[in-house]
Amino acid sequence: MAFISSGYDPKQPMKNRITDIGPKHFKDFLPPVLKNNYGKWLYHEILEPGILMHKAESGDEVYTIRVGSPRLMGVQTIREICEIADKHCGGHVRWTTRHNVEFMVDNKDKVGPLKEDLLSRKHDAGSYKFPIGGTGAGVTNIIHTQGWVHCHTAASDASGTVKAVMDDLFEEFTSMRLPAPLRLSMACCVNMCGAVHCSDIGFVGYHRKPPIVDHFTLDNICEVPLAVAACPTAAIRPTKVDLPDGTKVNSVAIKNERCMFCGNCYTMCPALPLSDGKGGDGLIIMVGGKVSNRRSNPKFSKVVVDFVPNEPPRWPTLVKKVHQIVEAYSSGARKYERLGEWAERIGWERFFEVCDLEFTWHLIDDFRDPAYETWRQTTNFKF
Amino acid sequence: MAFISSGYDPKQPMKNRITDIGPKHFKDFLPPVLKNNYGKWLYHEILEPGILMHKAESGDEVYTIRVGSPRLMGVQTIREICEIADKHCGGHVRWTTRHNVEFMVDNKDKVGPLKEDLLSRKHDAGSYKFPIGGTGAGVTNIIHTQGWVHCHTAASDASGTVKAVMDDLFEEFTSMRLPAPLRLSMACCVNMCGAVHCSDIGFVGYHRKPPIVDHFTLDNICEVPLAVAACPTAAIRPTKVDLPDGTKVNSVAIKNERCMFCGNCYTMCPALPLSDGKGGDGLIIMVGGKVSNRRSNPKFSKVVVDFVPNEPPRWPTLVKKVHQIVEAYSSGARKYERLGEWAERIGWERFFEVCDLEFTWHLIDDFRDPAYETWRQTTNFKF
Amino acid sequence: MAKHKTPLLDELEKGPWPSFVSDIKREAESRTKNANNVEYQIPVDVCEDLLGVLELSYTDGETHWKHGGIVGVFGYGGGVIGRYCDQPEQFPGVAHFHTVRVNQPSGFYYSTDFLKQLCDLWEFRGSGLTNMHGSTGDIVWLGTTTPQLEEIFYELTHKLDTDLGGSGSNLRTPASCLGMSRCQYSCIDAQDLCHDLTIEYQDFLHRPAFPYKFKFKVDGCPNGCVASIARSDLSFIGLWKDNIRIDQEAVKAYIGGEIKPNAGAHSGRDWGKFDINKEVIDLCPTNCMWMEGNTLKINDKECNHCMHCINALPRALRIGEETGCAMLLGAKAPILDGAQMGTLIVPFIKCEAPYTEIKDLIEKLFEFWMEEGKNRERVGETMKRVGLYKILQVMELEVDARVVQEPRTNPYIFWKEEEVPGGWDRQIEDYRSRHKM
């Protein structure tokens, strides 16, 4: 492969340099029907799962078909999306914040052919490329992170767990039979890129073994004070270590029983790896968060399963636990009730019962002073 | 006055000594109708403000007349209570946890004469000795502390503020026209003996000036490390001081801007007085707490008036603010709704409006991490 | 004539509410007059001087009492609070003005005989002024001198069969609501448990062995009339586990307006005709009640025993018959690190004399706290510091979802090594064999 220059001259980096221009203006990309009715929308209807109609004051209508995506996609797939958008949608398309793709047409007659086209497209191995759904009182796409595909702190895979769970919940994606929208998210470590901390159901990769100290490397590439300061529980202290070869290095010692496995030290110093494929790493499941202000205030998710092992490629235990929760919610909640609202209404003690999940001591908060607020200070509980 | 020995011999303290016997057994003191129906009560009714009837499975009834008291009472008054109890109640009487006195009779016919007798008794200066009331959806007696009568950390008087407020709320004591019971309490400093932290309305004496350091005394009677450790905000540090007479003493220095006026240092070391009669000391008003589990969980009281000056003898500003709150609650709350439930339902922003109280920055929590939980993390508020 | 002019205090004799000023003056006059020729063992003008020093506080807006110092009776580490006036020359009658805490009988019932004996003793050897009762529950006697303390104690124990209460870093005098003596809601014999614990733990009550004070309080039901959930380090609250008993005839009588709801507690205002839906069913926090025709139905499994319906319809509804209590740990006022309500540690335990199971738990807790609690740390603060689970562990209690209002929102679980397959002892060489640097 020959190197082909873009025109950039490394010897004169400032020559013709363009910086700080930001993104293209979004109005350049709006389909005409949206541009024409910008700020003049009257109402919308979900005609069927995945298909929305928005009505403007002008009488104009726009029909949107929402399809799922794996978030991780190659340019071949994006080009296929472009092909569809060119064919049906006048060359416009949009993504949602939850990695869905939206195809918009300005006439009801165009909906049928577009829908048929989308559903006809499958990968050779059989999965849909563009499953229609993700609207209303159903499951929509799972917000997730990189996992083993691309992240150095991942304690589990993101794309794989998401694929396994979405296969299981596929019918909830393509229908609207739940009490309310159910937002799922996945994060491959406790840094929680994405909004796992405020999702109806979230699953999070995490470690359960304290870091291994690579003393030699640490002395070479890390600053001891930074590593020490990185620990939120003061489990790391400076020390000097004699290596087998007799060299004395500056390193750190870990007070294992104080470690909460957050991995912040590893972020600051790569000589402190935590990951462990031999039973240490796995996932927790959190539920009951929401970001909408509808009816009740936004809520944080709560940890309801303290550990699910990493079981690649299809994580059957994770899938089963999530399934149990969705089933119990679906049959127990009232119309409009989000998962967290339902759990609060019936009481968390009852939630564990109806979801057939075990409440273990790990689920009792013991992190910092606000833990107290999560303990029970009333006799108002159910037997 | 000649010293009269009880029989105790200071030279032989252990001679005939009786210890660790605890209180008399309560069953020795129960009126016969209670003893006979112990654990066999069916229901009760409040016949009129201050007068209850309890019905037992046996068909027995006991009628109780509840009267207020100033808590602080001399033995002359207690003897008068005995006289009444002997006359009407077979020699039995009881107090409530809120300093009320209860006279019980076992026959409805005895109620009228007892009531008449109680209301006929007044102090020479005019106040009732035994006002009848304190039941149901009304104001009952105020739980309070010692104040200037007997306490070394008091920032305000207890008995005086209580008397002034109860005079103002007297009609609420003798009637049952509020939406729910209204429990008031008073504490003369932030130690909050009594349950001000969980009362519908509470007022608390407190300081607003950092301690004065009495260096000479401190060196003589306090241990510097204890004084330093007593400070929850690390505002106190050890120092050496040259007194005007040239002596050098071990003492402490106060970082005034870190002081939160809790007085814990003064409790540990009397050489650090906080009290200030020249504008420093006064009261705060807290509202919305409750201890009952009825309908909603127990709640802490919230600070809604950041300062009321000490205005002895009758604290008109305090009385007025409390009155405003009671009025607004009385006209705004629903039947069965406690003050805190009402404030939460309408929203605290609306509470300040309807009570005509000013919301100041002092009311925003800034104490420790859990302060965050009291800030607003939603757009669900009212304009 | 009064010894001191008290123009400010005199203002507090006005108004309808019983005046504490009038009460103190009454005591002062009685002492001056001394109709019964009592040989007062402390200054006869103690009440006069109390009024005097209080008037001074009303004038200058500051208290005139000083720190206690250590006073008490032989062998006890509590029960007396030393108190001195900082203007002893002006007010010699209250120069020494110690407080005595006398252990009240559970539920605050008295015979007048006993009360009169208390009055005689306290008039004779103290100021005659009392609090009926102090915040913790004791009979509080305000103002005596050091030489009288042993005398008072001797007479109290020998003649009145009554002991001092707690103070300092002791078990404080336990207190309860009136329980089964006059309340149909009491799920447990609150007075008996209170009395039993008081007797059982006399040693802790009188001799400081704890990091800080410790309070037991007993509420017969979730209405919480003695506020145990807010005011006691270990709170007992009576509960039932089975079904609310319903008298359907009485339900109809309420609906028909024959009986006033809520025991008549709202009779001072016209709240309109009773509506069982509006006042009871719709206000049930768990929505576990409904009407089938004229019959009130309750899904007791979903009831959280908040007491609202029972309070609202006391003639129709009664607590269940399988009774016991919950235990909640760690309530305290804001000093120093913020207020705490009691945290549920035992959702349900049988509560019958001799309370063996309950005492076993208490003793495990005491043992742990005496070992691990820091100086002047309330047990609720210890619990915050070590975590709720640690408390459950030391008390050997089951982990029950009921102890939390909600599960944790953070993923920072402190796993223990033995819980993690393969343990924590890992070699960097092994790791580097899979991951190059």
Next chain:
Amino acid sequence: MAKHKTPLLDELEKGPWPSFVSDIKREAESRTKNANNVEYQIPVDVCEDLLGVLELSYTDGETHWKHGGIVGVFGYGGGVIGRYCDQPEQFPGVAHFHTVRVNQPSGFYYSTDFLKQLCDLWEFRGSGLTNMHGSTGDIVWLGTTTPQLEEIFYELTHKLDTDLGGSGSNLRTPASCLGMSRCQYSCIDAQDLCHDLTIEYQDFLHRPAFPYKFKFKVDGCPNGCVASIARSDLSFIGLWKDNIRIDQEAVKAYIGGEIKPNAGAHSGRDWGKFDINKEVIDLCPTNCMWMEGNTLKINDKECNHCMHCINALPRALRIGEETGCAMLLGAKAPILDGAQMGTLIVPFIKCEAPYTEIKDLIEKLFEFWMEEGKNRERVGETMKRVGLYKILQVMELEVDARVVQEPRTNPYIFWKEEEVPGGWDRQIEDYRSRHKM
């Protein structure tokens, strides 16, 4: 034929949900085939090796990516995340595998022309693999080598008029919901505010000047589709201040069953006939709605604009006309000291271009945080440390009861000396003149 056997990953090609494995394989095959004779600037087998290293992770349960190191484009301190494989010999195609963040257009709308240009550039100079989009909102390009970074940047800015996004201790790429472009609920022009702030603060976006990352997100209404309240250091949420607009004819149509409630979002299950009381009025959190005959009434003063009724009856109810936004500060995920939602600091502010008032507030905040924030401290943590009032002060905001959910429960007010009459400078001699020791 595939370069690496991937039996585990192959399992993830099964099932109906779009398979990322199939997608990567598709890209891998396309590169191998190279039908368009692209002169790939990074290894042709990059996708093959990605599958290989991922299969290894599926086998040993550990990630094989290493810390980034500092890579980027000249003059920028963000936008590129360095990434290296810890098994470069086995998987040379992904030995260097950096991420490029490309600033997405507000609302994620694209023309296919523009998308195709992006595809061409990324296929040519990178792996061809993307995330549409990353959690923060950027177009994420997965996998290229260091020499390509400047080339990509040059083509991006010169040919595509598009810039890199943020990373590190920078302003992160702002994001918004689709706002007024296709939503009747949007109280503000969310996309425009997002775009405007992005352009205004380009310098902060590209050059690390902050203690830690900082995110703006814009939600058009309290439904919060972009989750700004949970995911952004400074969250803008559109609101109205006046009355909800009611179309009473449409209300009747809902009641009559002619229109499905909640825009048809529940049509997959039979929830029974629509009941406006059950589904709307009784669910209103402030109980500010009622029916008068066939007319729906709202006491707008008591409305807390939670959106439930508007969501439930979108054809009958519309947001008001006096619109603006609330601003909330400090949301973040649990790392390190627990999660925070955004805290309300501005209940309502006009939100119209050029957004001068909003930018004034932002700049005061930035100035304070750059001065006072600690290293790696999110602004929400700074706010927790210094207190909410301090933030209001530095931003010169009014104190409004709306910024708290409830007032403080502790009495520990930090009074300032100038607020207390007589000040704090007191003499012990003066005190002792009133109080003897």
